[in-house]
Amino acid sequence: MVELLKVHGSQNKFFILDQTALQNKLPQPELVALAKHITEPEQGLLDGADGLLVIDESDHDGVLGSMQVINTDGSIASMCGNGLRTVSRYLSDKFNQDAFKVETMDSDLAVHREADLANDVPTFSVEISPVTFAKETLPFDHLGTDNLINKAVPEFAPGLKFTAIAVPNPHLISFVDEETMHSKLLGQLGKMLNEPNEYFPDGVNVSFAQILDRNTLFVRTYERGVGFTNACGTGMSATSLAFCLNHPEMADFNQTISVYNPGGMVKTRVHDNDSNFTIDLIGNATFTHKVEIPEEDLHANVLDHAQISETGEQPAYLRFVEGLKRQRV
Numbered sequence: 001m002v003e004l005l006k007v008h009g010s011q012n013k014f015f016i017l018d019q020t021a022l023q024n025k026l027p028q029p030e031l032v033a034l035a036k037h038i039t040e041p042e043q044g045l046l047d048g049a050d051g052l053l054v055i056d057e058s059d060h061d062g063v064l065g066s067m068q069v070i071n072t073d074g075s076i077a078s079m080c081g082n083g084l085r086t087v088s089r090y091l092s093d094k095f096n097q098d099a100f101k102v103e104t105m106d107s108d109l110a111v112h113r114e115a116d117l118a119n120d121v122p123t124f125s126v127e128i129s130p131v132t133f134a135k136e137t138l139p140f141d142h143l144g145t146d147n148l149i150n151k152a153v154p155e156f157a158p159g160l161k162f163t164a165i166a167v168p169n170p171h172l173i174s175f176v177d178e179e180t181m182h183s184k185l186l187g188q189l190g191k192m193l194n195e196p197n198e199y200f201p202d203g204v205n206v207s208f209a210q211i212l213d214r215n216t217l218f219v220r221t222y223e224r225g226v227g228f229t230n231a232c233g234t235g236m237s238a239t240s241l242a243f244c245l246n247h248p249e250m251a252d253f254n255q256t257i258s259v260y261n262p263g264g265m266v267k268t269r270v271h272d273n274d275s276n277f278t279i280d281l282i283g284n285a286t287f288t289h290k291v292e293i294p295e296e297d298l299h300a301n302v303l304d305h306a307q308i309s310e311t312g313e314q315p316a317y318l319r320f321v322e323g324l325k326r327q328r329v
């Protein structure tokens with residue numbers, strides 16, 4: 001039997017598979033097929049999820065393991081902030097270390113255990129980098145500009161300004177009012193830019209942000225390869241950087257920014273080292289279920305014999321979310 005975990009960061013939900021626990025690792029086509037199946041809301045397990053996080057060995061210095069991110073549609077993402085927190089906790093528990101690095105597609109990122117955000121809400125801080133703005137790195141095209149920082153793009157939405165940032169997965173961000181936040185626009189734009197289109201040929205994660213107060217945001221994201229999620233860690237990190245750059249009167253570099261989202265709240269800190277930006281993303285790393293599956297079933301992408309048990313961690317997380325609602329009223 002192999003044990004998978006169902007986990008979440010801000011209720012952005014994933015399954016974790018540790019390839020090192022298998023007798024025979026799943027080759028890439030089997031991983032992609034499993035990701036598409038297990039995350040499917042009806043045919044998958046536990047109402048599906050937003051992606052599969054695959055842990056494997058790493059031989060890099062100071063690194064305890066690698067993380068691969070597979071979206072629900074089978075596409076591969078270079079990073080996942082909420083997912084990285086849960087993988088960090090998994091590796092921290094496995095190797096009994098609280099500060100280390102995790103290998104991701106583009107870089108080895110520093111992570112560490114933090115004080116719990118609330119009672120019994122395990123919390124991790126993860127580095128979000130490298131950060132770039134160049135159109136080739138996102139990539140985008142046909143917008144008549146080499147970078148997009150707080151610029152109007154009437155083709156996307158008249159009256160709104162957009163910022164595009166790769167962290168290193170691609171994000172498109174707009175600061176909006178409450179009415180626009182709850183309108184159909186985010187869904188329409190997210191869909192348009194994640195279907196074949198001339199602007200973002202590889203698709204893009206689209207976030208709308210509302211400024212609630214000094215160093216305080218609410219962010220909603222339509223994710224590439226998934227659709228609407230409760231939260232997107234890299235999206236909230238990129239949006240925090242856009243907040244510091246585009247609204248310096250309301251946001252401070254090196255200070256804690258609270259980012260509320262439909263799944264809860266995370267904290268971010270944006271650092272500017274001579275325009276070399278990095279972001280700390282701090283939030284919950286909750287394990288909700290253990291899933292036991294015979295290894296041969298994983299290879300065959302059969303989920304019928306999965307044995308599922310709850311970890312008992314979710315009630316504490318939900319109490320934390322209730323507390324946030326009371327704070328915001």
Ligand SMILES: N[C@@H](CCC[C@H](N)C(=O)O)C(=O)O
Pocket residue numbers: 012050069071076077078079080081082083169170205223224225226229231232233234235
């Ligand atoms: N939910 C993630 C981002 C996952 C990848 C994204 N959909 C992409 O394709 O870039 C996060 O928490 O950062």
